[in-house]
Amino acid sequence: MSETPVTLGVDLGTSGVKVVALDDAGRLVAEAGRSYPLLTPRPGWTEQRPQDWVAGALEALRELTGKLATMNALPVALGLSGQMHGLVALDAHGEVVRPAPLWNDQRTGQAVAWIEERIPRADLIARTGNRAVTGFQLPKLVWLRETEGEAFARTRHALLPKDYLGYVLTGEMRSEPSDASGVGALNLAKRGWDADLLSVLDLNRALFPEVVPSTAVIGTLRAELTGATGLPKGLPIVAGGGDNAAAAVALGLTSRRPEVGSVSLGTSGVVFAPLTAPTPDPEGRVHLFAHADGGYHLLGVTLACAGALQWLRDKLAPEVAFDTLLGEAAGVPDGADGVTFLPYLAGERSPLMDPDVRGAWTGLSLAHGRAHFTRALLEGTACALADAFEVMRPLSRVSSLLATGGGARSDLWLGLVSGALSVQVARSESEPGAADGAAILAMPAAGLHANLEAAMEALCPQGTPVAAEPATVARRQHAEALAQLYPQHAPAGQPAS
The missing domain is CATH 3.30.420.40 (ATPase, nucleotide binding domain)
Known part of the structure; x- marks a missing residue:
């Protein structure tokens, strides 16, 4: 054989x-x-x-x-x-x-x-x-x-x-x-x-x-x-x-189809937008890198995403399952009844580019509990990704995003990302990562496909769209909290019109 x-x-x-x-x-x-x-x-x-x-x-x-x-x-x-x-x-x-x-x-x-x-x-x-x-x-x-x-x-x-x-x-x-x-x-x-x-x-x-x-x-x-x-x-x-x-290669994201990008809800949160030409943000609030396919891409990175939820669970509810926390958060309305979370637990990359900003909950009262904390955290990470995407939007042609990462298993979280970014988000039917992309990048040298374009075309995974969750109140509260605590960063935190 x-x-x-x-x-x-x-x-x-x-x-x-x-x-x-x-x-x-x-x-x-x-x-x-x-x-x-x-x-x-x-x-x-x-x-x-x-x-x-x-x-x-x-x-x-x-x-x-x-x-x-x-x-x-x-x-x-x-x-x-x-x-x-x-x-x-x-x-x-x-x-x-x-x-x-x-x-x-x-x-x-x-x-x-x-x-x-x-x-x-x-x-x-x-x-x-x-x-x-x-x-x-x-x-x-x-x-x-x-x-x-x-x-x-x-x-x-x-x-x-x-x-x-x-x-x-x-x-x-x-x-x-x-x-x-x-x-x-x-x-x-x-x-x-x-x-x-x-x-x-x-x-x-x-x-x-x-x-x-x-x-x-x-x-x-x-x-x-x-x-x-x-x-x-x-x-x-x-x-x-x-x-x-490499992860983008595994998802089939290429500069030849710049309308499809990705969002990763991992330890950090990442928005990836393919480009046909090197088009930087003049203020450098998001990254511009070469893509492995020969084109380019924009990258918006928020440093605490699923890592923030892990932190909340570990510090405040170590005996509670993640599914329980997410289920509780689903019963809280847009804006978490006035509670806002700024997710800057490790400083922030895009678009603030400030290692000294820190996380915060605002708007707390005696009426709020764990479900509000979790809902505000999910909304806060989605809003941070939206801040980065607002910088990327006029520079790219992205109209839909494939979602990956541990947080992408949550319909609620993906729906909040879709609502905050005002763009369609689809969950990838498989969960290929950077290792898969590295293996695909090796296929042309091995003769398994004629070139990288052919390999990506043949292996491109499909996605299932999720329903957007309203995030209008959360975006407004996020911008207000950012302006209050870090006024030097307020312009980047304004919600989309």
Whole structure:
């Protein structure tokens, strides 16, 4: 009996690594995963040890290949994905210099200010699609130079998390546009590192790896890793994509159909809008990145979404099931009887771009209880996503959104998102993620599809629309609370007309 060819996808997430195997029809054949620790050495700092990523990935791959062997399935290529923006600093021998600061690390406020003192924000946005952002890799390099001079002096290479795993697997240092555009130094029009920008910041262009297309083969599996992983000798490793771009590939979101975007209700909340051309927000309130399909996309990110509900459950109702909390919230009307929740538990990204804002409940009275707290939290996260989408709306052609993430299992929550954003939201019939997208990005190299466009067209999942929930009162209350507590951000918080 002939072996079934499958492509593998590896997603190097924040809480753990996930690996999947897909056949040429996009069906999940097998999966495995491993978790690893998150380090918080100081308030506002988040780090991980790249060595933990590698150990977890190799173990998960070994488990996956064991499963595939029993299914008579043969890996024919492997694609990479992972959390964006992290800094893996390597010395001249390719050894890790220090733990990697992550995408949600907030230590770089002074570095961000220093960068924008030397490069006007408008120029930075025109070149890279983004303002300087605390979580991006570029400010981390500046911070490393100014704060840990000895470590910076040893640093010869700056890699993103998935690209570091690619280096370990192949011995080659490469990146690709969707992840590299989250560094803060990639010229989007040229899809290459901006030498003029780096020169102004006195950073060596040689720190950064070559940028290749997302479907390009960056190398083959190192022979010494075949035993540790169970993977075949010479397996092609494909560049892949940053986690948001890879997840979008798995959903079939392409710049060739810019009217369909996505909304993810995960730990953070993300709105993804494909673009045919690089069109940034002039104020940099949402991100503009390269897409793995060769186009571009806008990304609005609110830092506390399903993570906020997890926080409420853990802190205030640890014995209560999520379904119970959501059921209680469904009985509370639009506006939660006057209660408003600002969901800025970890600062905020889009559109406020302010690491110092904080969450709050307002409008509380003796008449309110747990159901009002939960309803206000759901509304608050939907309104935060709406704030980002209001910036994206005139820049994109999105008229419908496919929903993913743990929060997308709730009809109420998705309905509130639809009502707050005033756009149709559909729940994806499957729940493909970044690992699936990485596997799809590897399919052209494996010969399973002629090109990425053909693969995405063949595997595109369908969605079931949800009924919109009224959110007019919640949007008004959100804008009022934001203006009262953070007047400097009030214009971005105005509800849609």
